[in-house]
Amino acid sequence: MNVLVAGGAGYIGSHTVAALEKTAHKVVVFDNLVKGHVEAVSEQVLLIEGDLLDADFLKHVLVTYEIDAVVHFAASSLVGESMERPEEYYRNNVLGTFSLLGAMKSAGVDKLVFSSTAAVYGEPASWPIEETFPTTPTNVYGRTKLAVEGMLADYARAYDLQYVSLRYFNAAGAAEGGNIGEDHAPETHLIPLVLKTALGQRKAVQLFGTDYPTEDGTCIRDYVHVDDLAAAHVLALDHLAKDGGSRVFNLGSEKGFSVREVIETAKRVTGVDFAVEERPRRAGDPAVLVASSAAIRRELGWQPQKSDLETIIASAWAWHQKHPNGYAE
Numbered sequence: 135m136n137v138l139v140a141g142g143a144g145y146i147g148s149h150t151v152a153a154l155e156k157t158a159h160k161v162v163v164f165d166n167l168v169k170g171h172v173e174a175v176s177e178q179v180l181l182i183e184g185d186l187l188d189a190d191f192l193k194h195v196l197v198t199y200e201i202d203a204v205v206h207f208a209a210s211s212l213v214g215e216s217m218e219r220p221e222e223y224y225r226n227n228v229l230g231t232f233s234l235l236g237a238m239k240s241a242g243v244d245k246l247v248f249s250s251t252a253a254v255y256g257e258p259a260s261w262p263i264e265e266t267f268p269t270t271p272t273n274v275y276g277r278t279k280l281a282v283e284g285m286l287a288d289y290a291r292a293y294d295l296q297y298v299s300l301r302y303f304n305a306a307g308a309a310e311g312g313n314i315g316e317d318h319a320p321e322t323h324l325i326p327l328v329l330k331t332a333l334g335q336r337k338a339v340q341l342f343g344t345d346y347p348t349e350d351g352t353c354i355r356d357y358v359h360v361d362d363l364a365a366a367h368v369l370a371l372d373h374l375a376k377d378g379g380s381r382v383f384n385l386g387s388e389k390g391f392s393v394r395e396v397i398e399t400a401k402r403v404t405g406v407d408f409a410v411e412e413r414p415r416r417a418g419d420p421a422v423l424v425a426s427s428a429a430i431r432r433e434l435g436w437q438p439q440k441s442d443l444e445t446i447i448a449s450a451w452a453w454h455q456k457h458p459n460g461y462a463e
């Protein structure tokens with residue numbers, strides 16, 4: 135298929151573009167480059183600079199490149215920022231997708247893979263979390279993603295649209311070779327912050343909350359390698375190519391690690407004994423988020439290959455060592 139990857143110059147997007155390059159699909163990247171990086175996309179791939187809110191231009195691109203399916207990563211994705219700037223999140227995430235769906239409808243493109251998030255579950259009462267669990271997000275980011283999931287279900291019912299919505303747990307790690315990786319400004323995620331501390335760019339890791347109801351008192355998360363996420367997008371496209379029908383899937387390794395375990399593993403992998411400062415809880419952090427990914431394993435045959443914590447951290451470490459300032463060099 136001819137596949138448009140919206141947000142393909144971002145973190146998960148660029149790894150998915152690299153995975154798609156190894157398939158028979160033809161890829162075009164569409165990115166406004168506000169958060170994305172030109173350097174994250176190989177020179178073999180056409181990169182079109184544009185914004186999802188420009189529906190006319192988007193339609194022109196869909197028609198010109200005879201696009202069959204869209205993989206949609208283009209969104210704002212920081213939980214804390216979403217609480218301070220809700221307007222930006224509703225505009226970029228909800229209106230942006232509304233505009234994309236309108237362009238797809240008028241260009242006759244009927245297949246979509248959508249980036250959703252574990253944040254749609256809010257504070258789940260138990261784990262592993264299944265797709266049927268209640269969706270009660272506790273932050274604006276999660277609410278915008280859930281609003282889009284509702285829009286997709288309604289469009290799929292009424293119009294020619296088939297979609298796969300992928301609810302990522304904690305994306306981490308980097309592609310082999312250390313050429314593409316995670317580069318956010320500002321960085322808020324645990325693993326890159328830990329590794330920047332190991333590199334000596336930061337004085338200490340701040341550990342948010344040591345009084346959670348978990349074994350060691352720190353939050354437990356399900357870290358999943360970005361290349362395993364990328365592979366799931368390829369499977370989702372193949373499912374849509376076969377008219378497999380609309381689906382919502384969790385994507386996690388199904389294993390939980392505490393913040394302390396992440397820090398200890400990072401110390402072992404890097405060989406650096408960096409400083410850790412214990413801080414109060416960060417607002418809005420659920421104690422435990424661990425996925426059941428049984429549905430996508432069963433239905434699409436997804437099998438994470440790189441999502442053990444050591445492999446995740448070692449691959450991210452290779453990227454940060456090679457690119458201490460991210461893409462800006």
Ligand code: UFG
Nearest residue numbers: 251252253304322323324325327340341342353393416419
């Ligand atoms: N943490 C620290 N110190 C830091 C950064 C994070 O202790 O400097 C802790 C957090 O409190 C949390 C864990 O490390 O317990 C992981 O935090 P991240 O910021 O790396 O990731 P989150 O779990 O907060 O966020 C992830 C995704 C979001 C998604 C969210 C769902 O990145 O997109 O899960 O809750 F919305």
